[in-house]
Amino acid sequence: MNIAIDGPAGAGKSTIAKLAAKKLSFVYIDTGAMYRTMAYYFLKHGIDTKEEQAVAEHCGEIGIRIAYEDGDQQIFLNGENVSKEIRGEEVGNQASVVAAYGVVREKLVALQRQMAASTDVVMDGRDIGTVVLPDAELKIYLTAGSAVRAERRYRELQEKGVDCDLKKIEEDIILRDQQDMNREISPLKQAEDAVYLDSSDMTIDEVVQKIITLTEGKRSV
Numbered sequence: 285m286n287i288a289i290d291g292p293a294g295a296g297k298s299t300i301a302k303l304a305a306k307k308l309s310f311v312y313i314d315t316g317a318m319y320r321t322m323a324y325y326f327l328k329h330g331i332d333t334k335e336e337q338a339v340a341e342h343c344g345e346i347g348i349r350i351a352y353e354d355g356d357q358q359i360f361l362n363g364e365n366v367s368k369e370i371r372g373e374e375v376g377n378q379a380s381v382v383a384a385y386g387v388v389r390e391k392l393v394a395l396q397r398q399m400a401a402s403t404d405v406v407m408d409g410r411d412i413g414t415v416v417l418p419d420a421e422l423k424i425y426l427t428a429g430s431a432v433r434a435e436r437r438y439r440e441l442q443e444k445g446v447d448c449d450l451k452k453i454e455e456d457i458i459l460r461d462q463q464d465m466n467r468e469i470s471p472l473k474q475a476e477d478a479v480y481l482d483s484s485d486m487t488i489d490e491v492v493q494k495i496i497t498l499t500e501g502k503r504s505v
Contacts, residue, residue: 308406
């Protein structure tokens, strides 16, 4: 069984998908981490992500592998564990840029479909229900207001001891929304058969429980 969770940056997709997968004994696949890994490679090697031709020329150099250690997803770039390195704000912003390129999406979508075909998965991203897994048994469109998403991200960074500015975080989130929703290839949008879920006034546990209830409903059909 495949569960697809789509939605904008900062909606809590990864946290919620991970918890739901654990409760359901499914495998969690964070597709955003794959795009972040691509972006991290380009940044690390001084490749301008705004130059699509340059990105295309270097895509073949990138090898991505996902593994699980103690139940946590670890992502490897050419054999190196970069799970922590890819979580920076700049990497996230650049991931949104490279995700608009067909050559990048083609490479990662093939890997994502291969993983979903072999086991029960909860997969989150921007185009999972619309493009990657259009036949997923359950599709969720998870969102929240930009101010709420910025506040969540701000608290998360503060807890990690990262100096940050709330206004700048919200500006970045709004920019990423625009990039993701208006790109030519696989734009962020709600699949016609997806359940719309606004988490602005919900706790993480409430959202997870809602997804589990929806999953059980699909299983009983």
